[in-house]
Amino acid sequence: MGHIMKILAVDDDENILRLLEAALEAVDFPGVETASGPEQALARLGDGAPQFDCFLLDIQMPVMDGIELCERIRSMPAYRKTPIVMLTAMSDREYIDRAFAVGATDYVTKPFDILELGTRMRMAERLHLEIRSAATTQDTLERMVENLNGKQRFPLESPIEVEDIDRFLPLRSFQNYVATLGRGKYYASNMMAVEITNIKQINDRCTPKDFVYAITDYAEAISDSLAPDNLFFTYFGSGIFICIYNRVRCTISDDLAFQMQDRIAEMGLVCSDGAAMVPLIRCGKSVSPGFFSGHGNLDVIGRAVASLGSPPDSAELLPEQEAIRRFSA
Amino acid sequence: METNPTPQQRYQATLDTIRQKFTNSLDTYRRELEGYLFLLNDTERTVEGLEGISMRAHKIRGIAPTLGYHALGEAAGKLETVVGELSNNRSTHPEKTAQEFMRCYQCLVSGLSNSVKA
Numbered sequence: 304m305g306h307i308m309k310i311l312a313v314d315d316d317e318n319i320l321r322l323l324e325a326a327l328e329a330v331d332f333p334g335v336e337t338a339s340g341p342e343q344a345l346a347r348l349g350d351g352a353p354q355f356d357c358f359l360l361d362i363q364m365p366v367m368d369g370i371e372l373c374e375r376i377r378s379m380p381a382y383r384k385t386p387i388v389m390l391t392a393m394s395d396r397e398y399i400d401r402a403f404a405v406g407a408t409d410y411v412t413k414p415f416d417i418l419e420l421g422t423r424m425r426m427a428e429r430l431h432l433e434i435r436s437a438a439t440t441q442d443t444l445e446r447m448v449e450n451l452n453g454k455q456r457f458p459l460e461s462p463i464e465v466e467d468i469d470r471f472l473p474l475r476s477f478q479n480y481v482a483t484l485g486r487g488k489y490y491a492s493n494m495m496a497v498e499i500t501n502i503k504q505i506n507d508r509c510t511p512k513d514f515v516y517a518i519t520d521y522a523e524a525i526s527d528s529l530a531p532d533n534l535f536f537t538y539f540g541s542g543i544f545i546c547i548y549n550r551v552r553c554t555i556s557d558d559l560a561f562q563m564q565d566r567i568a569e570m571g572l573v574c575s576d577g578a579a580m581v582p583l584i585r586c587g588k589s590v591s592p593g594f595f596s597g598h599g600n601l602d603v604i605g606r607a608v609a610s611l612g613s614p615p616d617s618a619e620l621l622p623e624q625e626a627i628r629r630f631s632a
Numbered sequence: 633m634e635t636n637p638t639p640q641q642r643y644q645a646t647l648d649t650i651r652q653k654f655t656n657s658l659d660t661y662r663r664e665l666e667g668y669l670f671l672l673n674d675t676e677r678t679v680e681g682l683e684g685i686s687m688r689a690h691k692i693r694g695i696a697p698t699l700g701y702h703a704l705g706e707a708a709g710k711l712e713t714v715v716g717e718l719s720n721n722r723s724t725h726p727e728k729t730a731q732e733f734m735r736c737y738q739c740l741v742s743g744l745s746n747s748v749k750a
Contacts, residue, residue: 316694318650325646329639363690392694392709414697414705417643 308428309354310335313344313372314361314390319413323359323390330421332428335359341367345375353381356431357424360407362391362398370401377406384434384464384473386427390415396489399480403472403535409479412487430475459506462540463515465522470535477537481547481604485592493550494607496587497525497563502542505580517572517580524566528559545607550591560584587611651699655747662744664688669737679719686715689740704743711736 312323312335320337327335336355338344341364348354358376362369369389376382389402392413399410408430411423462474472480484492499505499521506514518538525536525544536546563584572580587610592603637645665688671681689712697705714733718726 314694316691318654318695319698321646322643322650322698325639325643329643331639333639361694363694392697392705413694414699414702 306332306424306428308332308356308424308431310357310359310424311338311344311347311355312336312359312390313338313341313364313369315340315364316361319361326415326417326420327424329417330424332421332424340364341369341372341375344372348376348379348382353385355382355385357386357388357427358382359388359390362389362393362402370398370405370407373402373407374405386430388423388427390420394487396484396487399483399487399489400535403476403480404470408473408476410483426475426479433475459503459542460540462538463518465519465538468519468522469526471522471526472535472537474537474539477535477545477547478604480535481592484547490592491549492547493589493591494545494547494603495589496539496607496611497544497546497560498585498587498611499542499582500585501581501583505542505582508578509580513580517582520570520572521563521567521582524563524570527566528562539604539608543608543611545604550589560586585611647699650695654695654699654701658744658748661688661692662741662748665737665741665744682715682719685737686712686719689715692740692744701747704740704747707736707740707743711740 310327310332312320312327314320314323314337317339320339324335324337327333336347338347358373360369360372364372367375369391373387373389376385376387386408387406388409388411389407390411390413391398394412402410409423409427411420464473465471481494505517509517522536522538522544525546526534529536529546529548534546534548536544539545564582567582567584587607590603590606590610665685668681668684668688671677671684674681689708692708693705693712695705696702696708711733714729714736717729718733
């Protein structure tokens with residue numbers, strides 16, 4: 304029995320759509336629906352309940368391109384976090400960056416290899432199932448928090464997904480972005496980890512909601528401190544942010560940690576008990592992926608985390624975090 | 633007794649069908665491109681000509697590599713990019729861009745002709 308993720312593929316080339324239908328069936332994702340352009344796709348989506356679990360979008364289409372379509376889909380409440388995979392002949396770094404900046408979660412270049420397509424779709428399905436599970440878990444956690452009068456702590460190692468911060472990518476999308484750059488052989492990027500060293504103390508003093516707000520504010524400080532046009536970053540969990548930037552177009556100042564510290568101080572953050580929330584920030588070394596990153600994106604992310612000098616404390620990591628931690632050990 | 637084709641076999645059959653259809657269309661694409669090029673001689677139809685060339689190049693670029701015609705796909709991509717520069721007045725050296733356009737155009741058209749003969 305095939306995977307049951309409901310997929311909508313959008314491409315203005317009928318041949319590509321036919322190939323995709325057959326290819327996705329061959330890799331066990333039968334029943335993909337198709338639209339021959341953005342207008343038809345948007346008409347299908349309407350503004351009601353979510354009908355699709357995943358989108359496959361071409362970029363180069365007349366009138367509205369796939370990146371704008373991605374942005375439109377993301378603006379719909381029903382599809383704020385739905386996996387969106389760009390499937391396109393546009394392999395320039397500019398298109399990759401633009402696509403992820405508006406919310407794409409993965410990127411596959413044409414001509415597509417059917418096995419690679421299958422791998423990306425299984426990863427999209429994993430993301431879809433996690434989102435579905437997280438929505439239920441989040442509801443449960445919020446109810447539990449209310450019942451316990453806010454005594455429940457937010458799991459420190461959770462890679463909280465920050466919203467409405469420029470150039471922030473959820474952890475999985477960040478990994479896919481790094482993998483896309485690797486496949487496209489874009490080696491001009493460097494990666495750096497930024498750690499809030501007293502995150503445990505902050506977590507202990509905060510309610511779960513305050514902790515999420517704090518992480519969001521720290522993310523805003525990072526976004527403001529670095530040149531956002533040349534940067535993406537993610538929250539790894541355990542107070543660690545990971546940034547990737549184009550080292551040709553973006554320079555990192557030696558006193559970056561102080562700059563961030565100053566920005567956060569200006570925000571005047573306090574816990575709900577009124578105590579000041581003062582993070583201690585340190586930056587790891589810039590690491591470059593190199594030409595022989597045999598372990599792919601996990602290797603360079605692991606090295607960025609390792610450059611901080613101490614891996615995260617908790618043993619209860621998500622599988623991808625544990626894999627990264629192994630590289631950083 | 634015939635068995636139903638597997639999904640993989642259906643994919644291969646679809647690929648073969650589309651490849652055959654594309655191969656049969658190569659000469660048509662070539663003649664269409666030559667027709668649009670001819671329009672560039674008419675000042676009032678230059679935009680129409682460039683749009684037509686861009687559209688054909690885009691179509692070829694999108695499908696050709698998937699069907700194994702990598703060189704054609706690359707040539708079509710370059711032509712589409714140059715037409716974009718010409719159409720949007722993005723070029724700082726229009727004469728040079730025009731020469732590049734002709735080079736890319738001829739590369740694609742000869743690629744189409746050679747693929748028909750192959």
